[in-house]
Amino acid sequence: MPTVRSLVSRVFTPLLKAVEGAPRRGPHHLPITGGWLADGAPVNWWQTGLYPSGGERSAVVERCIALYAETTASLPGAHWRRNNRGGRERVTNSALSRVLRRPNDYQTPSDFVLNLVDSLYREGNAYALALRNDRYEINELHLMDPRMSFPQVAPETGDVFYRLGGNNVIDYRRHVLAGVIPK
Numbered sequence: 028m029p030t031v032r033s034l035v036s037r038v039f040t041p042l043l044k045a046v047e048g049a050p051r052r053g054p055h056h057l058p059i060t061g062g063w064l065a066d067g068a069p070v071n072w073w074q075t076g077l078y079p080s081g082g083e084r085s086a087v088v089e090r091c092i093a094l095y096a097e098t099t100a101s102l103p104g105a106h107w108r109r110n111n112r113g114g115r116e117r118v119t120n121s122a123l124s125r126v127l128r129r130p131n132d133y134q135t136p137s138d139f140v141l142n143l144v145d146s147l148y149r150e151g152n153a154y155a156l157a158l159r160n161d162r163y164e165i166n167e168l169h170l171m172d173p174r175m176s177f178p179q180v181a182p183e184t185g186d187v188f189y190r191l192g193g194n195n196v197i198d199y200r201r202h203v204l205a206g207v208i209p210k
Contacts, residue, residue: 092148100141104128122164130168133196139170146173156191169197 055064069075104127106118118124130139147153150173160166172193179188 092145095148096141096144099144100137102140104136104140122160122166126165126168131196132167134170139168142170146170150174152176154189154191156194156197169194171197 052066054066055068057064106121106124106127107115108118110116127136130136134142143153143155152173154171154173154176156169156171157165158167158169171191175192177190179190180186181188
């Protein structure tokens, strides 16, 4: 049974401010990411590749992400072109309309958009690998894991490239083409 003194101490101790500049013992709550940083972790934890523990979102945030993703995935994707009378007409024979109808051979359009929007809201970015046909039109889109994909800058030219990863289907197909895995 806790004493009155321990209860009062537990309530009022967090309200007392430490001396300015004096270090405090962790763990430290990170209000923006929602995680906890362990005691003794460096102040520049994000630059050292450290991830805060926890960081789980609340059920309300999870449901909001799901609602945005589900609602967007339920909308039909279409390619429209303006006409001379100020209106618009649907384009059904363009590369864009074909990709919107069938982004790849293992996902439906709604599944693709659901995962794309979920990734965008959950991770802050969404990446897709675009494969082109002989006419250099985008023929397929493959979602990549945003935690394994990031931009890179070439030191010689300053060109920006993206390193993509985290799609098991693409990894498997790449290994089959390279001959590492037999067909």
